[in-house]
Amino acid sequence: MFKTLKNDIPASIVVFFVALPLCLGIALASGAPLFSGLIAGIIGGIVVASISGSTIGVSGPAAGLAAIVATAIITLGGLDNGGFEKFLVAVVLGGIIQILLGFAKAGIIAYFFPSSVIKGMLTGIGIIIILKQIPYFFGMGNNPTGNFSFLDVKWEGFKLVSDLLNSLNALLSGNISMGATTIGVIGLGILLLWANILSKKAKIFQLIQGPLIAVIIGIFFYIITKGDTLGLIESQLVSVPVPDSFDNFKGQFSFPNFSAIGDKDVWVIAFTIAIVASLETLLCVEATDKLDPNKNVTPTNRELIAQGTGNIISGLIGGLPITQVIVRSSANIQSGGRTKASAIIHGFFLLISVILIPTLLNKIPLSVLAAILFVVGFKLAKPSTFKTMFSLGWKQWLPFMATVLPMAITGDLLLGVGLGLVFGIFVILLKSFQNSHFLHKEGENIADGIIKMTLAEEVTFFNKAAILKELDNLPENSILELDVSKTKYLDNDIIEILEDFAVKAKERCINIKVFSERGKIENPDSFIEFFNLAKK
Structure with missing residues (x-):
């Protein structure tokens, strides 16, 4: 300190x-x-x-x-x-x-x-x-x-x-x-x-x-x-x-x-x-x-x-x-x-x-x-934030604006968060109705230090706690094989968690291998760019 x-x-x-x-x-x-x-x-x-x-x-x-x-x-x-x-x-x-x-x-x-x-x-x-x-x-x-x-x-x-x-x-x-x-x-x-x-x-x-x-x-x-x-x-x-x-x-x-x-x-x-x-x-x-x-x-x-x-x-x-x-x-x-x-x-x-x-x-x-x-x-409410959230699609834009507008009109923080959460849950329920979502950890090879983790077709912010726990529990000097080849919808919250984990992984000497339909990539510099490329 x-x-x-x-x-x-x-x-x-x-x-x-x-x-x-x-x-x-x-x-x-x-x-x-x-x-x-x-x-x-x-x-x-x-x-x-x-x-x-x-x-x-x-x-x-x-x-x-x-x-x-x-x-x-x-x-x-x-x-x-x-x-x-x-x-x-x-x-x-x-x-x-x-x-x-x-x-x-x-x-x-x-x-x-x-x-x-x-x-x-x-x-x-x-x-x-x-x-x-x-x-x-x-x-x-x-x-x-x-x-x-x-x-x-x-x-x-x-x-x-x-x-x-x-x-x-x-x-x-x-x-x-x-x-x-x-x-x-x-x-x-x-x-x-x-x-x-x-x-x-x-x-x-x-x-x-x-x-x-x-x-x-x-x-x-x-x-x-x-x-x-x-x-x-x-x-x-x-x-x-x-x-x-x-x-x-x-x-x-x-x-x-x-x-x-x-x-x-x-x-x-x-x-x-x-x-x-x-x-x-x-x-x-x-x-x-x-x-x-x-x-x-x-x-x-x-x-x-x-x-x-x-x-x-x-x-x-x-x-x-x-x-x-x-x-x-x-x-x-x-x-x-x-x-x-x-x-x-x-x-x-x-x-x-x-x-x-x-x-x-x-x-x-x-x-x-x-x-x-x-x-x-101004630093909290930069115009670039609105642009970024809009570019992420209506699933992010709708809850975002449902939070911002009530706060900006009435000044009530809890009202804005409450309405934003309601719209966020609506988006998740809609996506959940279309497909299931979960995190599945396939197995662990202790001898080789390889941990395999597979994301299912649908992964949302409801999975944040489980994914954070699994990533935090990964031992140092290990290899994480992350399979997203079957994942059709990956919430932006999960991408941000992976983005933050990539920074910590370097400090903990954890090697990341990501498997997708487009092939394999090791230690991606940016998960956001990687998943945007995967969509294309």
């Missing part, structure tokens, strides 16, 4: 600046104290990352749970009537349930979500991030901390679309802040210059990340233009609680009211948190592993245990529920994070900043943070 600190420390700084407004925004959207979001971010970084088996995943307060949290606090009495302290009991119990799910090996459910849905979730989140930052980039936001959650969705109003139209109307009417827009454009220019030109010129520009420079310049801009026509007002800046004494700092913590443990509503909320948080985490784990350039595979059962432990501690000291978060994880990957050290260090940065420099943090313009998230969102 210490060998990669030169990569992990710069990445942790970027994740810190992405996580800070997210922690505050999600707490605000949840109807909870702002400090509870920061607690969840700190615990997610330090505790969860330390226990987790993920190398580049980052955890924090759960955007997908904000609506559930807001409703739960009201149900239990409201923020001013002890409802939050009762809610913390549910968070602790939810964490215990997650740990039990981990020991029960429930993490395997992640393998039953098709690749098209996961990519749709990533793309949808990217679109949401971009749309939600428009008001803050132009200084139009009324929320002093930046509403960076994906919630507050009203079905009848198509909230995300209406917000976008209102923002565009404000832009056309000239109702923008010139100061916020100016430093937002400058920040975005710095990010693009850093990523596309400077980072390729010298190593110093790889160590010192563009987002950090953009934030520093944003602070100087605020100080220099204060009181000027380009000056920023308080609602256009980050707002972190500033304690004036140690007793005041301690007073920001809340503690669970365990006298409510017999309340059935507390238990219903606890199970809801455990199930939804676990599902959101497992989806993010699957998505993060796909983004990982080193193709590491996160142990999902261990991840549930890590998340459960984090939720217990977060609940005990007044924090929100925690999940692995794709926005922070993708920012970590895109910034060059290599090990879990980047996630842990970002947690310490959050802790140190809250204690030592809250006043300085409150000078960061929200428009600069919006520019950082614009870049993160």
Whole structure:
């Protein structure tokens, strides 16, 4: 881990600046104290990352749970009537349930979500991030901390679309802040210059990340233009609680009211948190592993245990529920994070900043943070992704768009994933009706180190877990003879698994021989190109 600190420390700084407004925004959207979001971010970084088996995943307060949290606090009495302290009991119990799910090996459910849905979730989140930052980039936001959650969705109003139209109307009417827009454009220019030109010129520009420079310049801009026509007002800046004494700092913590443990509503909320948080985490784990350039595979059962432990501690000291978060994880990957050290260090940065420099943090313009998230969102929702998914055919395109569109229209992550999964299952049932699907391992010649594996006529993402297990169990210095000569339909998810395995096989000295109707090929450089050629 210490060998990669030169990569992990710069990445942790970027994740810190992405996580800070997210922690505050999600707490605000949840109807909870702002400090509870920061607690969840700190615990997610330090505790969860330390226990987790993920190398580049980052955890924090759960955007997908904000609506559930807001409703739960009201149900239990409201923020001013002890409802939050009762809610913390549910968070602790939810964490215990997650740990039990981990020991029960429930993490395997992640393998039953098709690749098209996961990519749709990533793309949808990217679109949401971009749309939600428009008001803050132009200084139009009324929320002093930046509403960076994906919630507050009203079905009848198509909230995300209406917000976008209102923002565009404000832009056309000239109702923008010139100061916020100016430093937002400058920040975005710095990010693009850093990523596309400077980072390729010298190593110093790889160590010192563009987002950090953009934030520093944003602070100087605020100080220099204060009181000027380009000056920023308080609602256009980050707002972190500033304690004036140690007793005041301690007073920001809340503690669970365990006298409510017999309340059935507390238990219903606890199970809801455990199930939804676990599902959101497992989806993010699957998505993060796909983004990982080193193709590491996160142990999902261990991840549930890590998340459960984090939720217990977060609940005990007044924090929100925690999940692995794709926005922070993708920012970590895109910034060059290599090990879990980047996630842990970002947690310490959050802790140190809250204690030592809250006043300085409150000078960061929200428009600069919006520019950082614009870049993160674009990398998740690249136009090339749409082109690639379309080229893969309707079986991939339909679930992909069924996931993206509901998320982009309503801002609801779970709705998009749910509809995408429904369409994914429809495609599989249709193909399954036409043909059977299974994986069959023919045999093993221990003496020669040859393992023969035959794929049947129909292989879909339902076979992901079985194929992953078989490939992971292959011994080093062996020969895999993979027969696909009878395979008529091979799901793109399985091709991606084989593509990732080809990288690992070289490290494990496993020789791959693929047999098809067109003949035999050894150690193909790309399974995707191989199967496309086989179709022709």
